[in-house]
Amino acid sequence: MGQENTNEQVIKKEENETLFQQLTKRNDQYMMSLDKALIAANISEERRVEIYNEMLKNLIEGQKSGQTARQLYGTVTERTNILLSAPKESETGRSEDWKIVLDGGLMMGAMFAFITGISGFIGSGQGSEMGIITMILNFIIGGFAILLISKNVPDKTKPKKGSMLRYILVSSAGMIGWMVLMTASMTFIPSSINILMPAGVNIAIGVAAFAAKMYFKRTLNIRGGLF
Template sequence: MTKEAAQQAPEVPTVDIEALSAKLSNKNADYLFKFKRALQAEGISEEQQTAMLTEMLPEMLTAQHKGQPANQLYGSVTVKINSLLHAPKAPVKTSIQLQMLDNGLIFLIMYLAINGISAYFAKGKVTGIGITSIVITAVLAGVIMTYPMRYTQMPKDQRPPFWKMALIVVGLTLLFVAAYGVTILIPAVLNPVVPAIVQIVIAALLIGVRIYLKRRFKISGTFFG
Protein backbone atom coordinates (compact mmCIF):
# COMPACT_ATOMS: atom_id res chain seq x y z
CA MET A 1 0.00 0.00 0.00
CA THR A 2 1.44 3.36 -0.96
CA LYS A 3 1.19 6.46 1.18
CA GLU A 4 -1.47 7.91 -1.12
CA ALA A 5 -3.47 4.70 -1.13
CA ALA A 6 -3.28 4.53 2.63
CA GLN A 7 -4.69 8.02 2.90
CA GLN A 8 -7.63 7.07 0.70
CA ALA A 9 -8.41 3.68 2.26
CA PRO A 10 -12.05 3.06 3.22
CA GLU A 11 -13.23 3.52 6.79
CA VAL A 12 -13.02 0.53 9.08
CA PRO A 13 -14.97 -0.19 12.28
CA THR A 14 -13.36 1.60 15.24
CA VAL A 15 -12.36 0.06 18.54
CA ASP A 16 -11.41 1.57 21.86
CA ILE A 17 -7.76 2.20 21.05
CA GLU A 18 -6.90 3.61 24.46
CA ALA A 19 -8.44 0.63 26.25
CA LEU A 20 -6.63 -1.87 24.05
CA SER A 21 -3.36 0.03 24.29
CA ALA A 22 -3.56 -0.14 28.07
CA LYS A 23 -3.55 -3.95 27.87
CA LEU A 24 -0.27 -4.09 25.99
CA SER A 25 2.88 -5.36 27.64
CA ASN A 26 5.72 -2.91 28.16
CA LYS A 27 7.52 -4.30 25.13
CA ASN A 28 4.47 -4.00 22.90
CA ALA A 29 3.65 -0.56 24.28
CA ASP A 30 7.14 0.59 23.32
CA TYR A 31 6.63 -0.88 19.84
CA LEU A 32 3.31 0.96 19.52
CA PHE A 33 4.89 4.24 20.63
CA LYS A 34 7.64 3.94 17.98
CA PHE A 35 5.10 2.90 15.37
CA LYS A 36 2.88 5.92 15.97
CA ARG A 37 5.89 8.23 15.94
CA ALA A 38 6.98 6.76 12.59
CA LEU A 39 3.48 7.30 11.17
CA GLN A 40 3.57 10.93 12.21
CA ALA A 41 6.97 11.33 10.56
CA GLU A 42 5.44 9.97 7.35
CA GLY A 43 2.67 12.56 7.53
CA ILE A 44 -0.13 10.01 7.87
CA SER A 45 -3.43 11.59 8.92
CA GLU A 46 -5.02 10.93 12.31
CA GLU A 47 -7.87 9.10 10.61
CA GLN A 48 -5.52 6.72 8.87
CA GLN A 49 -3.48 6.17 12.01
CA THR A 50 -6.69 5.26 13.80
CA ALA A 51 -7.65 2.83 11.03
CA MET A 52 -4.26 1.13 11.19
CA LEU A 53 -4.29 0.85 14.98
CA THR A 54 -7.84 -0.47 14.90
CA GLU A 55 -6.58 -3.36 12.82
CA MET A 56 -3.25 -3.87 14.57
CA LEU A 57 -4.14 -3.69 18.26
CA PRO A 58 -6.44 -6.76 18.33
CA GLU A 59 -3.77 -8.68 16.41
CA MET A 60 -1.07 -7.55 18.84
CA LEU A 61 -3.13 -8.57 21.87
CA THR A 62 -3.99 -11.96 20.40
CA ALA A 63 -0.31 -12.62 19.68
CA GLN A 64 0.65 -11.24 23.10
CA HIS A 65 -1.55 -13.82 24.82
CA LYS A 66 0.40 -16.46 22.91
CA GLY A 67 3.73 -15.01 24.05
CA GLN A 68 4.53 -13.43 20.69
CA PRO A 69 5.61 -9.76 20.88
CA ALA A 70 4.86 -7.28 18.11
CA ASN A 71 8.41 -7.28 16.76
CA GLN A 72 8.05 -11.00 16.06
CA LEU A 73 4.53 -10.62 14.67
CA TYR A 74 5.31 -7.71 12.35
CA GLY A 75 9.06 -7.40 12.29
CA SER A 76 10.71 -4.11 13.22
CA VAL A 77 8.74 -0.87 13.15
CA THR A 78 10.51 0.11 9.94
CA VAL A 79 9.55 -3.18 8.29
CA LYS A 80 5.91 -2.78 9.35
CA ILE A 81 5.77 0.82 8.14
CA ASN A 82 7.25 -0.16 4.79
CA SER A 83 4.77 -3.01 4.40
CA LEU A 84 1.89 -0.59 4.97
CA LEU A 85 3.07 2.49 3.12
CA HIS A 86 5.77 1.50 0.67
CA ALA A 87 4.84 -1.95 -0.53
CA PRO A 88 5.88 -2.40 -4.18
CA LYS A 89 3.11 -2.32 -6.73
CA ALA A 90 2.11 -5.62 -8.24
CA PRO A 91 3.76 -5.95 -11.65
CA VAL A 92 1.46 -5.41 -14.60
CA LYS A 93 1.12 -8.61 -16.60
CA THR A 94 2.33 -8.22 -20.16
CA SER A 95 -0.34 -8.82 -22.78
CA ILE A 96 0.09 -11.72 -25.18
CA GLN A 97 0.24 -9.25 -28.09
CA LEU A 98 3.24 -7.43 -26.58
CA GLN A 99 4.95 -10.74 -25.82
CA MET A 100 4.44 -11.83 -29.43
CA LEU A 101 5.85 -8.51 -30.61
CA ASP A 102 8.94 -8.86 -28.43
CA ASN A 103 9.51 -12.50 -29.38
CA GLY A 104 9.02 -11.64 -33.04
CA LEU A 105 11.62 -8.87 -32.78
CA ILE A 106 14.04 -11.25 -31.09
CA PHE A 107 13.77 -13.78 -33.91
CA LEU A 108 13.92 -11.09 -36.56
CA ILE A 109 17.13 -9.74 -35.04
CA MET A 110 18.63 -13.23 -34.87
CA TYR A 111 17.62 -14.18 -38.42
CA LEU A 112 18.92 -10.92 -39.89
CA ALA A 113 22.18 -11.14 -37.95
CA ILE A 114 22.82 -14.81 -38.76
CA ASN A 115 21.80 -14.49 -42.39
CA GLY A 116 23.75 -11.25 -42.82
CA ILE A 117 26.93 -12.54 -41.19
CA SER A 118 26.77 -15.82 -43.15
CA ALA A 119 26.28 -13.98 -46.44
CA TYR A 120 29.03 -11.49 -45.61
CA PHE A 121 31.67 -14.16 -45.02
CA ALA A 122 30.42 -16.32 -47.90
CA LYS A 123 31.57 -13.59 -50.32
CA GLY A 124 28.79 -14.21 -52.79
CA LYS A 125 29.00 -18.01 -52.70
CA VAL A 126 25.38 -18.23 -51.50
CA THR A 127 22.34 -16.32 -52.63
CA GLY A 128 20.97 -15.67 -49.17
CA ILE A 129 17.36 -15.52 -47.98
CA GLY A 130 14.94 -12.85 -49.12
CA ILE A 131 13.88 -10.17 -46.64
CA THR A 132 10.19 -11.07 -46.95
CA SER A 133 10.94 -14.68 -46.02
CA ILE A 134 12.97 -13.52 -43.03
CA VAL A 135 10.23 -11.21 -41.74
CA ILE A 136 7.42 -13.74 -42.16
CA THR A 137 9.31 -16.59 -40.49
CA ALA A 138 10.42 -14.31 -37.64
CA VAL A 139 6.84 -13.18 -36.99
CA LEU A 140 5.55 -16.76 -37.00
CA ALA A 141 8.39 -17.92 -34.74
CA GLY A 142 7.54 -15.14 -32.28
CA VAL A 143 3.89 -16.19 -32.22
CA ILE A 144 4.70 -19.89 -31.85
CA MET A 145 7.18 -19.36 -29.00
CA THR A 146 4.77 -17.17 -27.05
CA TYR A 147 2.11 -19.82 -26.47
CA PRO A 148 4.21 -22.43 -24.62
CA MET A 149 5.93 -19.65 -22.65
CA ARG A 150 2.57 -18.23 -21.55
CA TYR A 151 1.49 -21.74 -20.61
CA THR A 152 4.44 -22.29 -18.27
CA GLN A 153 3.92 -18.85 -16.68
CA MET A 154 0.28 -19.53 -15.75
CA PRO A 155 -0.63 -20.86 -12.29
CA LYS A 156 -1.00 -24.62 -12.52
CA ASP A 157 -4.67 -24.52 -11.55
CA GLN A 158 -5.41 -22.07 -14.40
CA ARG A 159 -3.56 -23.84 -17.18
CA PRO A 160 -5.59 -25.35 -20.03
CA PRO A 161 -5.11 -29.10 -20.63
CA PHE A 162 -1.62 -29.89 -21.85
CA TRP A 163 -2.94 -31.71 -24.90
CA LYS A 164 -4.76 -28.57 -25.99
CA MET A 165 -1.60 -26.48 -25.75
CA ALA A 166 0.37 -29.19 -27.54
CA LEU A 167 -2.13 -29.19 -30.41
CA ILE A 168 -1.86 -25.41 -30.71
CA VAL A 169 1.94 -25.51 -30.82
CA VAL A 170 1.97 -28.38 -33.35
CA GLY A 171 -0.55 -26.56 -35.53
CA LEU A 172 1.44 -23.34 -35.43
CA THR A 173 4.64 -25.21 -36.20
CA LEU A 174 3.08 -26.81 -39.26
CA LEU A 175 1.88 -23.35 -40.29
CA PHE A 176 5.43 -22.07 -39.84
CA VAL A 177 6.87 -24.79 -42.09
CA ALA A 178 4.17 -24.26 -44.72
CA ALA A 179 4.61 -20.47 -44.63
CA TYR A 180 8.36 -20.77 -45.06
CA GLY A 181 7.84 -23.06 -48.05
CA VAL A 182 5.46 -20.54 -49.59
CA THR A 183 7.85 -17.62 -49.06
CA ILE A 184 10.49 -19.39 -51.13
CA LEU A 185 8.08 -19.20 -54.07
CA ILE A 186 7.59 -15.44 -53.74
CA PRO A 187 9.06 -13.63 -56.77
CA ALA A 188 12.40 -11.99 -56.14
CA VAL A 189 10.90 -8.58 -56.78
CA LEU A 190 8.72 -9.04 -53.70
CA ASN A 191 11.31 -10.98 -51.73
CA PRO A 192 14.65 -9.29 -52.48
CA VAL A 193 17.91 -10.44 -50.95
CA VAL A 194 19.16 -7.48 -48.93
CA PRO A 195 22.95 -6.90 -48.88
CA ALA A 196 24.66 -8.60 -45.97
CA ILE A 197 25.92 -5.42 -44.33
CA VAL A 198 22.45 -3.87 -44.53
CA GLN A 199 20.94 -6.87 -42.74
CA ILE A 200 23.54 -6.58 -40.00
CA VAL A 201 22.89 -2.85 -39.59
CA ILE A 202 19.10 -3.40 -39.46
CA ALA A 203 19.59 -6.10 -36.82
CA ALA A 204 21.66 -3.69 -34.72
CA LEU A 205 19.02 -0.95 -35.05
CA LEU A 206 16.25 -3.38 -34.10
CA ILE A 207 18.12 -4.20 -30.89
CA GLY A 208 17.68 -0.55 -29.91
CA VAL A 209 14.01 -0.64 -30.93
CA ARG A 210 13.43 -3.72 -28.80
CA ILE A 211 15.13 -2.17 -25.77
CA TYR A 212 12.97 0.95 -26.12
CA LEU A 213 9.71 -0.99 -26.47
CA LYS A 214 10.61 -3.30 -23.60
CA ARG A 215 11.20 -0.35 -21.27
CA ARG A 216 8.32 1.73 -22.63
CA PHE A 217 5.70 -1.00 -22.18
CA LYS A 218 7.48 -2.94 -19.38
CA ILE A 219 7.40 -6.14 -21.39
CA SER A 220 8.29 -9.28 -19.44
CA GLY A 221 7.96 -13.04 -19.74
CA THR A 222 9.42 -13.28 -23.24
CA PHE A 223 12.17 -15.35 -24.84
CA PHE A 224 15.01 -13.36 -23.27
CA GLY A 225 13.09 -12.19 -20.21
Protein backbone atom coordinates (compact mmCIF):
# COMPACT_ATOMS: atom_id res chain seq x y z
CA MET A 1 0.00 0.00 0.00
CA GLY A 2 2.79 2.40 0.90
CA GLN A 3 4.65 1.59 -2.33
CA GLU A 4 1.49 2.17 -4.36
CA ASN A 5 1.03 5.60 -2.78
CA THR A 6 4.67 6.47 -3.49
CA ASN A 7 4.37 5.46 -7.13
CA GLU A 8 1.17 7.45 -7.49
CA GLN A 9 2.86 10.51 -6.00
CA VAL A 10 5.76 10.21 -8.45
CA ILE A 11 3.37 9.91 -11.39
CA LYS A 12 1.37 12.96 -10.30
CA LYS A 13 4.52 14.99 -9.68
CA GLU A 14 5.77 14.25 -13.20
CA GLU A 15 2.33 15.04 -14.59
CA ASN A 16 2.33 18.36 -12.73
CA GLU A 17 5.64 19.33 -14.33
CA THR A 18 4.13 18.75 -17.77
CA LEU A 19 0.94 20.63 -16.87
CA PHE A 20 2.88 23.63 -15.53
CA GLN A 21 4.45 24.08 -18.94
CA GLN A 22 0.98 24.52 -20.47
CA LEU A 23 -0.02 27.41 -18.20
CA THR A 24 -0.31 30.99 -19.37
CA LYS A 25 2.17 33.43 -17.85
CA ARG A 26 -0.50 34.86 -15.52
CA ASN A 27 -1.62 31.44 -14.29
CA ASP A 28 1.98 30.32 -13.88
CA GLN A 29 2.69 33.33 -11.66
CA TYR A 30 -0.44 32.56 -9.62
CA MET A 31 0.66 28.96 -9.00
CA MET A 32 4.20 30.05 -8.06
CA SER A 33 2.78 32.48 -5.50
CA LEU A 34 0.45 29.82 -4.16
CA ASP A 35 3.33 27.38 -3.85
CA LYS A 36 5.31 29.87 -1.76
CA ALA A 37 2.28 30.49 0.47
CA LEU A 38 1.66 26.78 1.07
CA ILE A 39 5.33 26.11 1.77
CA ALA A 40 5.30 28.95 4.31
CA ALA A 41 2.21 27.32 5.89
CA ASN A 42 4.15 24.01 6.26
CA ILE A 43 1.92 22.07 3.85
CA SER A 44 3.73 18.83 2.99
CA GLU A 45 5.06 18.24 -0.49
CA GLU A 46 2.79 15.21 -0.88
CA ARG A 47 -0.26 17.32 -0.11
CA ARG A 48 0.90 20.11 -2.45
CA VAL A 49 1.34 17.61 -5.28
CA GLU A 50 -2.28 16.49 -4.82
CA ILE A 51 -3.56 20.07 -4.70
CA TYR A 52 -1.64 21.20 -7.77
CA ASN A 53 -2.60 18.14 -9.81
CA GLU A 54 -6.29 18.98 -9.44
CA MET A 55 -5.84 22.73 -9.86
CA LEU A 56 -3.58 22.50 -12.91
CA LYS A 57 -6.06 20.34 -14.80
CA ASN A 58 -8.85 22.81 -14.02
CA LEU A 59 -6.69 25.78 -15.00
CA ILE A 60 -5.71 24.31 -18.36
CA GLU A 61 -9.33 23.48 -19.08
CA GLY A 62 -10.33 27.02 -18.06
CA GLN A 63 -7.68 28.56 -20.29
CA LYS A 64 -9.56 27.24 -23.31
CA SER A 65 -12.35 29.71 -22.55
CA GLY A 66 -10.08 32.50 -21.32
CA GLN A 67 -10.57 31.92 -17.58
CA THR A 68 -7.72 32.80 -15.24
CA ALA A 69 -6.64 31.22 -11.97
CA ARG A 70 -7.95 34.21 -10.06
CA GLN A 71 -11.36 33.90 -11.67
CA LEU A 72 -11.50 30.20 -10.84
CA TYR A 73 -9.98 30.24 -7.34
CA GLY A 74 -9.98 33.83 -6.11
CA THR A 75 -6.83 35.54 -4.88
CA VAL A 76 -3.82 33.56 -3.73
CA THR A 77 -4.62 34.52 -0.14
CA GLU A 78 -8.23 33.38 -0.48
CA ARG A 79 -7.20 30.07 -2.03
CA THR A 80 -4.56 29.51 0.64
CA ASN A 81 -7.07 30.11 3.43
CA ILE A 82 -9.52 27.66 1.87
CA LEU A 83 -6.85 24.96 1.57
CA LEU A 84 -5.65 25.51 5.13
CA SER A 85 -9.20 25.21 6.48
CA ALA A 86 -9.82 21.93 4.61
CA PRO A 87 -9.58 18.68 6.62
CA LYS A 88 -6.04 17.39 7.00
CA GLU A 89 -5.11 14.16 5.25
CA SER A 90 -4.67 12.51 8.65
CA GLU A 91 -8.30 13.40 9.42
CA THR A 92 -9.74 11.88 6.25
CA GLY A 93 -7.74 8.69 5.78
CA ARG A 94 -8.13 5.30 7.41
CA SER A 95 -7.59 5.05 11.17
CA GLU A 96 -4.99 2.79 12.77
CA ASP A 97 -5.88 -0.90 12.97
CA TRP A 98 -6.29 -0.90 16.76
CA LYS A 99 -8.94 1.82 16.52
CA ILE A 100 -10.94 -0.15 13.98
CA VAL A 101 -10.64 -3.29 16.14
CA LEU A 102 -11.93 -1.27 19.11
CA ASP A 103 -14.81 0.22 17.14
CA GLY A 104 -15.80 -3.06 15.49
CA GLY A 105 -15.41 -5.09 18.65
CA LEU A 106 -17.63 -2.78 20.66
CA MET A 107 -20.27 -2.79 17.94
CA MET A 108 -20.32 -6.57 17.49
CA GLY A 109 -20.18 -7.17 21.23
CA ALA A 110 -22.98 -4.70 21.88
CA MET A 111 -25.19 -6.15 19.16
CA PHE A 112 -24.95 -9.75 20.29
CA ALA A 113 -25.08 -8.98 23.98
CA PHE A 114 -28.30 -7.09 23.35
CA ILE A 115 -29.76 -9.83 21.11
CA THR A 116 -28.84 -12.51 23.66
CA GLY A 117 -30.44 -10.49 26.45
CA ILE A 118 -33.67 -9.95 24.51
CA SER A 119 -33.76 -13.67 23.65
CA GLY A 120 -33.41 -14.46 27.34
CA PHE A 121 -36.48 -12.38 28.18
CA ILE A 122 -38.53 -13.76 25.32
CA GLY A 123 -37.49 -17.34 26.10
CA SER A 124 -37.16 -18.89 29.51
CA GLY A 125 -36.01 -15.69 31.14
CA GLN A 126 -33.67 -17.68 33.35
CA GLY A 127 -30.42 -16.63 31.78
CA SER A 128 -28.32 -16.48 28.68
CA GLU A 129 -26.57 -19.03 26.54
CA MET A 130 -23.60 -16.72 26.32
CA GLY A 131 -21.20 -17.02 29.23
CA ILE A 132 -18.93 -14.29 30.49
CA ILE A 133 -15.79 -15.66 28.76
CA THR A 134 -17.71 -16.12 25.51
CA MET A 135 -18.90 -12.54 25.86
CA ILE A 136 -15.34 -11.26 26.26
CA LEU A 137 -14.12 -13.35 23.32
CA ASN A 138 -17.01 -12.01 21.26
CA PHE A 139 -15.75 -8.45 21.71
CA ILE A 140 -12.17 -9.38 20.84
CA ILE A 141 -12.73 -11.76 17.93
CA GLY A 142 -15.55 -9.60 16.56
CA GLY A 143 -13.20 -6.63 16.46
CA PHE A 144 -10.54 -8.49 14.48
CA ALA A 145 -13.19 -9.91 12.13
CA ILE A 146 -14.38 -6.39 11.36
CA LEU A 147 -10.79 -5.26 10.79
CA LEU A 148 -10.22 -8.09 8.32
CA ILE A 149 -13.42 -7.35 6.42
CA SER A 150 -12.90 -3.57 6.37
CA LYS A 151 -9.44 -3.98 4.85
CA ASN A 152 -10.97 -5.81 1.91
CA VAL A 153 -13.85 -3.45 1.14
CA PRO A 154 -13.60 -2.60 -2.60
CA ASP A 155 -12.37 0.92 -3.31
CA LYS A 156 -15.02 2.54 -5.53
CA THR A 157 -12.52 5.15 -6.73
CA LYS A 158 -9.96 2.52 -7.75
CA PRO A 159 -11.85 -0.61 -8.71
CA LYS A 160 -9.71 -3.70 -9.26
CA LYS A 161 -10.63 -6.91 -11.00
CA GLY A 162 -11.74 -9.53 -8.52
CA SER A 163 -11.93 -7.08 -5.59
CA MET A 164 -15.64 -7.72 -5.00
CA LEU A 165 -15.16 -11.50 -5.09
CA ARG A 166 -12.27 -11.17 -2.65
CA TYR A 167 -14.44 -9.04 -0.36
CA ILE A 168 -17.26 -11.60 -0.41
CA LEU A 169 -14.89 -14.50 0.29
CA VAL A 170 -13.03 -12.68 3.10
CA SER A 171 -16.29 -11.47 4.66
CA SER A 172 -17.78 -14.95 4.58
CA ALA A 173 -14.63 -16.55 6.00
CA GLY A 174 -14.39 -13.91 8.73
CA MET A 175 -18.00 -14.32 9.84
CA ILE A 176 -17.90 -18.13 9.69
CA GLY A 177 -14.62 -18.25 11.63
CA TRP A 178 -16.03 -15.88 14.23
CA MET A 179 -19.20 -17.98 14.70
CA VAL A 180 -17.19 -21.22 14.90
CA LEU A 181 -14.97 -19.78 17.64
CA MET A 182 -17.99 -18.48 19.56
CA THR A 183 -19.71 -21.86 19.35
CA ALA A 184 -16.52 -23.65 20.40
CA SER A 185 -16.13 -21.41 23.43
CA MET A 186 -19.69 -22.15 24.57
CA THR A 187 -19.20 -25.89 23.97
CA PHE A 188 -15.77 -26.55 25.41
CA ILE A 189 -15.26 -23.95 28.14
CA PRO A 190 -16.68 -25.33 31.44
CA SER A 191 -19.76 -23.52 32.70
CA SER A 192 -18.04 -23.20 36.06
CA ILE A 193 -15.69 -20.74 34.36
CA ASN A 194 -17.85 -19.51 31.52
CA ILE A 195 -20.57 -18.31 33.90
CA LEU A 196 -23.97 -17.63 32.31
CA MET A 197 -25.34 -14.14 32.86
CA PRO A 198 -28.93 -12.98 33.38
CA ALA A 199 -30.72 -11.46 30.40
CA GLY A 200 -30.84 -8.06 32.07
CA VAL A 201 -27.07 -8.03 32.51
CA ASN A 202 -26.57 -8.86 28.83
CA ILE A 203 -28.82 -6.00 27.79
CA ALA A 204 -26.99 -3.61 30.12
CA ILE A 205 -23.63 -4.71 28.64
CA GLY A 206 -25.01 -4.21 25.14
CA VAL A 207 -26.21 -0.69 25.89
CA ALA A 208 -22.95 0.24 27.63
CA ALA A 209 -20.83 -1.18 24.79
CA PHE A 210 -22.82 0.72 22.16
CA ALA A 211 -22.48 3.95 24.15
CA ALA A 212 -18.71 3.32 24.41
CA LYS A 213 -18.54 2.69 20.66
CA MET A 214 -20.19 6.04 19.89
CA TYR A 215 -17.99 7.84 22.41
CA PHE A 216 -14.69 6.45 21.09
CA LYS A 217 -15.72 6.87 17.45
CA ARG A 218 -16.26 10.57 18.10
CA THR A 219 -13.35 11.28 20.43
CA LEU A 220 -10.80 9.17 18.50
CA ASN A 221 -12.21 10.15 15.09
CA ILE A 222 -12.28 6.51 13.98
CA ARG A 223 -12.51 6.10 10.20
CA GLY A 224 -12.44 3.12 7.89
CA GLY A 225 -14.57 0.64 9.84
CA LEU A 226 -17.85 -0.90 8.75
CA PHE A 227 -20.14 0.98 11.14
